[in-house]
Amino acid sequence: MSQYKIIFTGPVGAGKTTAIESISDIPPIKTDASASDMTKTKKASTTVAMDYGIMNLAGGEKIHLYGTPGQERFDFMWDILITGGIGLILLLDNTRADPFQDMKFFLDSFQKFIAETNVAIGVTQMDLSNKPTINDYHIQLQGMGIKPPVFSVDARVKNDVSLLVQSLLYSLDPGIEA
């Protein structure tokens, strides 16, 4: 049976683990460790390998949900994770010093995968920091020549994560009927 994957990526603390937890049918398998680098200033533990969740579909098929580790030194794993992926969910933390730089970094890193599939962007922590606005993100993306969905997302809220994933899938094929 084929392996179908949706990949969640983004910087440390953007909510990848939480987002996977929101829509997974199993308690997600986390590979967290106590943070020992700069990450420890943001949270006590962080993902060092990957997060993993599953969505069970009618008919027995499974969609595997993979979260990449946020730290750049683990980027060698990204190529392995994206193989066979349906599309990319990029989560950005709006309280970080320069979320646009984060966005550019991840869009550049996954450029080939995005060109072959698609990307949807979720901006988290907007209730803590309302700038940049969603419109500001669209302006930045316009300069990069792409127009993906960009939504405010609370990674803890299943509906937010669900809508973000739905927008990714409809971007792949607007003709899908649920």
Add this chain to the structure above:
Amino acid sequence: MKDERKSPLKIALHGMDGRNYKMMVMYLQGPCKGAAVVEDLNAEVDMIDADSVQAKKLLEQKLAESARPIIALSLQELTFENILYVKKPVKTDDLLFALSEAGTMLSAKKKPSHQVSSYPENATTRQSQESIDQTESRLSSEKNQVKKQAANTNEQKKTSKHQTAMQLDEGKFNAYIGSVPGLDVNDPKQFPDAVYNPKDYFQGYVQSALMVAETKKQVMHLNSGWKPLIIFPHNHDIWLDADDKQLRAFAGVAMNKISGPGMTLTPADPSATSIQGGLEKFHDKDAFVWKLAVWTSKGRYPSALDIHRPVFLRHWPNFTRLVITPHALRISALLMESPRTLPEIAQVLNIKPQYVFVFISAAYALGLIGQTKREADEIFQPSVIKKSEQQSLLSRIIGKLRANKS
């Protein structure tokens, strides 16, 4: 000099790009505890990057219009009177002293007349960058604390503003949206009549009032003879003393020539007790206009659009904070591929025209819809969409996600 204030000093930042703005927010919440960055409207103190392009204009404007203390950050020595000056690279002690002075002045209700600086005059941009880097490093270690502080702000208490989207299916549509008696918007022969002019409804007055408030950058009260509506242009909020049910009913009522001209727009006091006590009545401006347009449309499309010409979508709406009408995500995805006429969207997606019309009405109200003028856009209209090889799989994932929504 010590400022004895117990509440944080509310500061508005001006002339800073996104990165510097964010850095200063964190700096003020971290090393300079006791200060909080707020929207211009609610501020007690203005802080201006006096090296920015628009600094001169900003300073003149603030000096003329506002009695608030002003803190100016600059690499150059400033000689303005009535301004607290902090020389760049900004050091915590200097900034704390300026903040303390500003706090004292607020208490005493007087204007400043001196500089705050203990730094050599030959400061360079390089030093400024080093200072920023050091600051950034310190900031990250205090970020958790900052988030906890921020979590207690009024912003998070605006529950309506941050609530997740309501996703309507076809079954709920008519009950939620309503319909126009005697008009079948899904009958192609009646398409020419399936139009509405937002200006004839409350929607038009709200949109007009929003433009005025944003242009003037002033809190405004729309007096409609109905419920009080107050516009906060600085943080894109609308405050309405009515629930959705009441708004939905009022949205559908055409304003006649008598009630329409009776509407007035006047400056409002944002600190009014009734507003401060009703944080749950705040709405995000875009989410408010979107749902107002949905309820005004009732499945019709705006009269300004030519149904025979293709429309395009400038970018995806922020769906997680909007009322999601049936097939809205599919329509968005389709329009992001290429412009299409409204009937063609319905035909290609095999959906009722009313779902297209209502989505287009809402997106048009937010300025997201444009109409093509180039002939090329009409000539090269693809009549079918490319079907994904995984359509069945994608469909089942969507079905699963929609079934599981919380």
